[in-house]
Amino acid sequence: MLVALACAVITVLAISGGEYDISPWRVVQILFGGGEGLESTIVWDWRMPRALAALLFGAALALSGLVFQSLTRNPLGSPDIIGLSTGAYSGALIAITIFGGGFAATTAGALAGGLLTALIVYLLAWRNGTHGFRLILVGIGISSVLASFNQYMVLRADLDTAMSAAVWGAGTLNGVSWSGVLPVGAVVLVIAAVLLYCARPLQLLQMGDDLAASLGLNAERAKLLLIVLAVALTSAVTALIGPVAFVALVSPQLARRILGSERHEPGAHGPVRRLPALLRRPAGPAAVRAGPAAGGRGHRVPGRHLPHLPAEPGNPQGRRLAAPAPAAVVSKRHQVLPTRH
Numbered sequence: 001m002l003v004a005l006a007c008a009v010i011t012v013l014a015i016s017g018g019e020y021d022i023s024p025w026r027v028v029q030i031l032f033g034g035g036e037g038l039e040s041t042i043v044w045d046w047r048m049p050r051a052l053a054a055l056l057f058g059a060a061l062a063l064s065g066l067v068f069q070s071l072t073r074n075p076l077g078s079p080d081i082i083g084l085s086t087g088a089y090s091g092a093l094i095a096i097t098i099f100g101g102g103f104a105a106t107t108a109g110a111l112a113g114g115l116l117t118a119l120i121v122y123l124l125a126w127r128n129g130t131h132g133f134r135l136i137l138v139g140i141g142i143s144s145v146l147a148s149f150n151q152y153m154v155l156r157a158d159l160d161t162a163m164s165a166a167v168w169g170a171g172t173l174n175g176v177s178w179s180g181v182l183p184v185g186a187v188v189l190v191i192a193a194v195l196l197y198c199a200r201p202l203q204l205l206q207m208g209d210d211l212a213a214s215l216g217l218n219a220e221r222a223k224l225l226l227i228v229l230a231v232a233l234t235s236a237v238t239a240l241i242g243p244v245a246f247v248a249l250v251s252p253q254l255a256r257r258i259l260g261s262e263r264h265e266p267g268a269h270g271p272v273r274r275l276p277a278l279l280r281r282p283a284g285p286a287a288v289r290a291g292p293a294a295g296g297r298g299h300r301v302p303g304r305h306l307p308h309l310p311a312e313p314g315n316p317q318g319r320r321l322a323a324p325a326p327a328a329v330v331s332k333r334h335q336v337l338p339t340r341h
Contacts, residue, residue, distance in 0.1 A: 003258075007055060014054075015047045049181045050173045056181075057237045058247055060188045062255065063195060065248030067230040070202050071223060072132030078249040079234040082136060083143030085245070087117025088238035089169055090146050090153075096165050097157045103180065107239040114235030117142060118227055129209060130223060171244040184240045191233050198226060 012031075016024045020042055029035060030043045065078040079085045091113020095105040121142050125135040150169070154162050201222040204212040209219040237244070 011051045011055065014051050015043055018042075018047065045177075049178050050176050052185070053173055053176045053181050053241065056185050056188060057241060057244075058251070060192060060233045060237050061244060061248040062251030063192055064230040064233040066252040066255075067195065067202065067226050068248075069252055070206050071226060072135055073206065074132050074136060075253060076249070077132060077136055079230070080243070080245045080248055081143070082121060082139030083146060084114050084117055084121075084139070084231055084234050085238055085243040085248075086143045086146040086150070088114035088235040089243045090150055091116070091235075092239060092242075093150055093153050093165055093169070096168075097153055097161055101161075101164075107184070107236070110239035111232065111235040114231045114238065115228070117146065118231040122224070122227065129220065168242045171242040173241055176241065180240050184236050187236050188233060191229055191236070195226070195229050195233075198222075198229070202226060 012024050012027050016022050016027045020038075022030075022039060022043065026035070026039070027043060030040055031048075035043065061079070068077040068079060068082060069075055071077065088110040091109040091111070092106045093109075094113070095101060095109030099105050099109075121135065121139045122130065124142070125131070125138040127134070154165055154169075157165065201212075201217055204215055204217050205219060205222060205226075212219050212222075234248070
């Protein structure tokens with residue numbers, strides 16, 4: 001609630017500033033239908049689309065950065081570092097310089113460029129699965145190659161096209177209108193809703209692929225789906241306002257510190273931090289072996305994870321059907337010795 005109130009106050013202050021100053025109270029009156037003429041045109045047609053785009057697209061980039069930082073379990077795993085923003089810019093640049101631009105062509109080019117870049121990074125980082133650190137390194141290399149390609153495309157274009165592409169490539173909200181904010185905003189809201197629905201698989205993937213698989217999650221399929229959704233968010237934003245750096249990188253970290261939440265902290269944090277306490281809980285006398293967990297290194301019990309019991313003579317599969325009696329100790333030769341008090 002406090003964050004929403006702060007966003008509303010900042011939005012009103014941003015709309016009130018400019019070459020034509022309007023008091024914040026007057027902006028509130030105009031937003032609730034109390035204005036007309038020039039002031040209403042300035043607020044509703046010129047400044048409100050840009051303010052709404054800043055809020056909505058900033059949240060979309062932050063959500064995309066959160067997904068990649070959680071999947072890679074690295075605070076450097078964001079779309080602008082991995083090269084997805086650069087790939088979306090490359091696709092939009094091809095649409096501008098070769099196909100003459102236009103909103104539809106630029107949007108389609110940015111989306112295709114972002115998805116194709118994500119596919120290339122994913123395939124090059126694949127080694128019997130995708131590792132977060134390898135994904136970041138491959139993404140940095142692909143980003144450097146695409147940055148050189150973008151510069152080559154700008155230099156080969158004619159002067160007017162090169163100037164418009166360079167200005168758009170810097171990332172700006174100038175010229176944003178309702179005709180662009182409404183369709184892109186609708187796409188962003190739909191993708192964001194699907195990502196919020198996928199919050200539980202994302203939390204499981206933070207614990208590691210092996211543990212997520214032991215809990216019944218298809219890790220690689222979930223990763224691919226989350227990557228596609230996050231890339232679609234970044235590409236949709238890039239298609240309208242150009243590539244924006246550092247928002248996806250910094251916003252998740254700032255949100256964690258402001259809200260004081262470690263629930264989605266990448267790395268050995270959040271749910272992973274609570275695993276040792278979960279593993280130390282006694283299983284009780286009714287615990288039965290339900291199958292290997294985490295690649296055969298443990299046994300799955302409803303609500304518990306027991307350490308692996310090595311195979312011994314007379315117990316070839318390491319079964320543990322019940323907890324040992326508290327008044328006896330089992331020796332290595334399976335002889336029951338009385339407990340000394």
